[in-house]
């Protein structure tokens with residue numbers, strides 16, 4: 001195992017991936033280590049969700065390699081990738097509407113000790129504790145999104161993939177959720193790969209950025225370097241501002 005992969009790391013190595021034999025993303029090479037915050041941006045349809053889905057084994061890896069902790073995982077089923085330490089908060093709040101908040105959390109624990117995991121989740125999102133008996137369908141958009149993040153966290157991932165967690169949220173709720181994610185990343189050393197339409201939010205959050213244009217990376221480097229290139233941000237991305 002190369003020295004650079006000793007701590008847990010998600011690596012995309014010249015990845016081409018898509019669906020049914022057709023490529024959506026091509027030539028992707030970047031990585032997310034524990035403790036690192038990476039932002040992934042691009043216009044609608046650029047391939048951001050496909051990139052995350054490829055890491056999880058939910059899109060077709062067609063070329064190159066995806067590695068987790070140094071192991072190629074191209075043939076590994078999704079649940080095993082999760083077990084190795086990859087967490088996923090899919091777009092659109094993937095929670096069970098008919099289960100309570102607490103039942104949603106317990107259902108994601110897969111045999112882990114319930115009480116400490118609940119304490120951790122409620123410590124991060126006190127609002128979920130207050131609503132713990134509410135059904136998933138009796139939550140506000142922000143609370144649903146907090147629950148979606150908390151569900152991913154109770155499985156104790158080492159790298160977390162977040163697909164537009166702020167979508168549809170009011171600015172105040174967005175701030176609250178981002179603060180919780182930042183706190184988590186700082187306190188636990190969780191690595192984060194954040195896909196987000198709100199470019200200012202993701203630039204504030206991330207140390208490293210990847211920019212996709214029609215499935216091809218047109219930038220991969222430090223957030224600082226991307227900030228210094230507003231022409232690239234404006235022309236290639238055209239993202240909505242906060």
Ligand SMILES: Nc1ncnc2c1ncn2[C@@H]1O[C@H](COP(=O)(O)OP(=O)(O)OP(=O)(O)O)[C@@H](O)[C@H]1O
Nearest residue numbers: 019020024042043044045046047048049050051091
């Ligand atoms: N399951 C699928 N089967 C076939 N094609 C798909 C599938 N999911 C996405 N695509 C196609 O892949 C391309 C990229 O989609 P993707 O969802 O990865 O983009 P995105 O950057 O996340 O977009 P958005 O910002 O709108 O969420 C699109 O052309 C889309 O139609």
